[in-house]
Amino acid sequence: MTEDISVIMSVYNEKISEVSESIESILDQSIMPTEFLIVLDNPKNIKLKEYLESMQTNNSIIELIINKTNIGLAASLNKGIKLSKCSLIARMDADDISMKDRFKEELEVMRTQNADIVSTNCVYIDEESKVIGKKKAIPTKSKDIAKILPIGSSIVHPSVLIKKSVFNECGVYRDFYTAEDYDLWLRCLSKNKKIISINKSLLKYRIRAQSMTQSNYFLVFLTANYQRKLYKERTKNRDNQDSFSKESYEHYLRNAGYYSSVKKKSFSKKLDEFNQAVKSLKEKRFRSAAQSLCKSISSIDMVRYVTYFIRYQILVLGIRR
Known part of the structure; x- marks a missing residue:
C-alpha cells in the first residue's frame, strides 16, 4: 500500500553501510511512500555518489538530488521539501533506521487526532547498529508538548511526519549552524500547529562516540x-x-x-x-x-x-x- 508521503533525507559523509540500512528501512515500510528524495550534500564523495545512483536506478521511488557544493543540512532539506510532490513530508536521517510500521502508526495518529506534526520515541544504537539504550517516555498530547517546547524539545526530528502545508504557513528550516529543527517547532507553536508524539520506539537513533565536541x-x-x-x-x-x-x-x-x-x-x-x-x-x-x-x-x-x-x-x- 502506498500513501501520499515524500521522504526527505540529506546525506553527507555517512558510511555506505549506514546509509544502506537507513534506505532499506524506508523501502521496507508496511506503508510505502510515494517518493523518496535523497539530497547528496557532498558531491566529492564519489563512492557514496555511485552507491546512491545505483539505488536510484534500482528503485523507482528514489530520486537523487546532487548539490553542486556543500550547502548544509537546513538548505539541503529545504531543497528536498521544495521539490517534493506529496502532501506529507517524512524526515529521515542517513544513519538512522525506521521501524517497519513507522509510517503506518504515524498516519493513523495524524488522521484520528487531526495532527499537523507527528513524532515518535526512539531507541539509541551505536556505530555497529547495536541497541545501547532507550529514550525516556516522551509527552504525547499536543497541550503538553506545547507547554514544554518553550523550555526544550522532546521531538525526535528524524522521526517526524509533517503536513507540507505547515512549511507553507510557518516557513522552512532557517539558516542556523545547529538545532534548526527546534526553531521550526517553536515557529509551529507560534502558529498554533497541533503536534502529537507517539511514545513508542519507531526509530533507531544512532549515537556516535565523538558526536559532540x-x-x-x-x-x-x-x-x-x-x-x-x-x-x-x-x-x-x-x-x-x-x-x-x-x-x-x-x-x-x-x-x-x-x-x-x-x-x-x-x-x-x-x-x-x-x-x-x-x-x-x-x-x-x-x-x-x-x-x-x-x-x-x-x-x-x-x-x-x-x-x-x-x-x-x-x-x-x-x-x-
Missing part, C-alpha cells in the same frame, strides 16, 4: 537561547514576526562569547561537572552531587543551562505522572 555543546546552548528569544518576540508581535537574520544570529553568538576558545572550554568543563552532579544524584551520592553542582553553576551561562534543564525535567515528570 566542546564547541558543539556551547553552540547548541547559545543557538537554542537565541531561538527562544525569537519565540518570545513572536508572542509579543501581532503579525507573529521575529527579527531573525543570519547577521543578528552571528551578532548574538559573538556577544555571547561563542568565538572565544576560553569560554568554550569553560562551558564544557562546567557542563561536565553538572553531568557528574546528575549522575551522582541518580546514584544517591548526595554530597558528591551537591559539590559538583556548586562547581558547575559558577557562570551565568551554566546557571541558565541548569535552570532550563530543571524546568524541563519538572514539566516532563509532572506530565508522566
Whole structure:
C-alpha cells in the first residue's frame, strides 16, 4: 500500500553501510511512500555518489538530488521539501533506521487526532547498529508538548511526519549552524500547529562516540537561547514576526562569547561537572552531587543551562505522572 508521503533525507559523509540500512528501512515500510528524495550534500564523495545512483536506478521511488557544493543540512532539506510532490513530508536521517510500521502508526495518529506534526520515541544504537539504550517516555498530547517546547524539545526530528502545508504557513528550516529543527517547532507553536508524539520506539537513533565536541555543546546552548528569544518576540508581535537574520544570529553568538576558545572550554568543563552532579544524584551520592553542582553553576551561562534543564525535567515528570 502506498500513501501520499515524500521522504526527505540529506546525506553527507555517512558510511555506505549506514546509509544502506537507513534506505532499506524506508523501502521496507508496511506503508510505502510515494517518493523518496535523497539530497547528496557532498558531491566529492564519489563512492557514496555511485552507491546512491545505483539505488536510484534500482528503485523507482528514489530520486537523487546532487548539490553542486556543500550547502548544509537546513538548505539541503529545504531543497528536498521544495521539490517534493506529496502532501506529507517524512524526515529521515542517513544513519538512522525506521521501524517497519513507522509510517503506518504515524498516519493513523495524524488522521484520528487531526495532527499537523507527528513524532515518535526512539531507541539509541551505536556505530555497529547495536541497541545501547532507550529514550525516556516522551509527552504525547499536543497541550503538553506545547507547554514544554518553550523550555526544550522532546521531538525526535528524524522521526517526524509533517503536513507540507505547515512549511507553507510557518516557513522552512532557517539558516542556523545547529538545532534548526527546534526553531521550526517553536515557529509551529507560534502558529498554533497541533503536534502529537507517539511514545513508542519507531526509530533507531544512532549515537556516535565523538558526536559532540566542546564547541558543539556551547553552540547548541547559545543557538537554542537565541531561538527562544525569537519565540518570545513572536508572542509579543501581532503579525507573529521575529527579527531573525543570519547577521543578528552571528551578532548574538559573538556577544555571547561563542568565538572565544576560553569560554568554550569553560562551558564544557562546567557542563561536565553538572553531568557528574546528575549522575551522582541518580546514584544517591548526595554530597558528591551537591559539590559538583556548586562547581558547575559558577557562570551565568551554566546557571541558565541548569535552570532550563530543571524546568524541563519538572514539566516532563509532572506530565508522566
